[in-house]
Amino acid sequence: MTITLKLETLTAEAFKPFGDVIEASDSVQHFTINDGNTERYHDLANIEPGQDGKAIVSIFRGLPRTLPFTVEMMERHPKASQAFIPTNGEPYLVIVAPAGQAPKADELRLFLAQGTQGVNYATGVWHHPLMALNKIGDFIVIDRKGPGDNCDVIQLEEHAIIEAL
Amino acid sequence: MTITLKLETLTAEAFKPFGDVIEASDSVQHFTINDGNTERYHDLANIEPGQDGKAIVSIFRGLPRTLPFTVEMMERHPKASQAFIPTNGEPYLVIVAPAGQAPKADELRLFLAQGTQGVNYATGVWHHPLMALNKIGDFIVIDRKGPGDNCDVIQLEEHAIIEAL
Numbered sequence: 497m498t499i500t501l502k503l504e505t506l507t508a509e510a511f512k513p514f515g516d517v518i519e520a521s522d523s524v525q526h527f528t529i530n531d532g533n534t535e536r537y538h539d540l541a542n543i544e545p546g547q548d549g550k551a552i553v554s555i556f557r558g559l560p561r562t563l564p565f566t567v568e569m570m571e572r573h574p575k576a577s578q579a580f581i582p583t584n585g586e587p588y589l590v591i592v593a594p595a596g597q598a599p600k601a602d603e604l605r606l607f608l609a610q611g612t613q614g615v616n617y618a619t620g621v622w623h624h625p626l627m628a629l630n631k632i633g634d635f636i637v638i639d640r641k642g643p644g645d646n647c648d649v650i651q652l653e654e655h656a657i658i659e660a661l
Numbered sequence: 662m663t664i665t666l667k668l669e670t671l672t673a674e675a676f677k678p679f680g681d682v683i684e685a686s687d688s689v690q691h692f693t694i695n696d697g698n699t700e701r702y703h704d705l706a707n708i709e710p711g712q713d714g715k716a717i718v719s720i721f722r723g724l725p726r727t728l729p730f731t732v733e734m735m736e737r738h739p740k741a742s743q744a745f746i747p748t749n750g751e752p753y754l755v756i757v758a759p760a761g762q763a764p765k766a767d768e769l770r771l772f773l774a775q776g777t778q779g780v781n782y783a784t785g786v787w788h789h790p791l792m793a794l795n796k797i798g799d800f801i802v803i804d805r806k807g808p809g810d811n812c813d814v815i816q817l818e819e820h821a822i823i824e825a826l
Binding site for chain 1: 683684685694695696698699700701702703704705706708710715716717718719720721722723724726744746747748749777781790791799801802803806
């Protein structure tokens with residue numbers, strides 16, 4: 497049996513159980529700096545490098561996914577958060593499940609992120625690897641460098657389908 | 662007296678005395694992940710949150726600067742690094758001087774960064790505030806949250822001019 501995922505709009509409130517939405521919106525703390533030139537939207541994600549870890553910056557270059565898409569696996573980083581911020585302005589998909597035991601297909605949530613929105617997966621939150629859409633996408637990624645294994649992967653017993661948007 | 666700054670191409674090598682260039686180039690460490698979907702350009706900047714500091718992510722929304730531009734001041738963050746990564750694909754200007762004593766106008770370096778390049782100012786490196794070009798630019802910024810003052814500003818005795826590109 498497979499389950500069809502329902503597409504949700506990505507908002508800070510809806511995403512709260514899974515981490516942060518990184519965006520320059522009026523609803524976040526912001527203030528003017530640089531003698532009036534620049535607006536700073538401040539401290540938008542809880543970056544957790546974890547014990548003995550260091551926050552690092554990488555670029556992930558993802559091939560666009562084709563829909564419909566079958567979600568067969570999920571992963572989590574048990575020691576640290578992981579943030580993704582697109583730089584090509586294109587929308588992308590975010591699939592998550594709460595931290596804790598391995599999720600079942602009917603516990604997955606599917607969000608459509610706009611090209612102006614990044615996401616930060618909180619430590620241990622289950623998520624699907626990068627799901628760029630439309631074209632090759634570069635994402636700024638902020639995650640952990642440090643000792644120990646920091647990636648758990650599970651195969652879903654039942655699969656989940658993402659239909660065309 | 663004023664000095665006219667010479668425009669330089671931003672490369673990792675030229676920028677090394679001042680910090681890191683953040684870009685997905687073949688010359689940096691990269692490897693394939695996510696079952697072939699994604700290329701990871703790995704650990705591109707030395708993020709230093711400093712003692713008792715935490716790396717945070719913000720968005721700086723900068724108004725475009727008009728050229729010619731007169732550089733009258735510089736700043737530094739003595740406790741931590743500060744990274745800027747553009748998300749609108751537009752070039753921008755980077756003005757730096759080595760860490761240490763307050764720079765004079767003839768010690769400034771001017772780089773043209775492409776829209777695919779971020780920069781990370783190493784701890785204490787003198788730099789000018791954001792210099793977006795062409796249109797309003799959103800930049801992902803990774804810097805420090807923590808106790809103590811982390812911004813020194815100096816006025817230049819002689820000014821430096823940036824002519825039209």
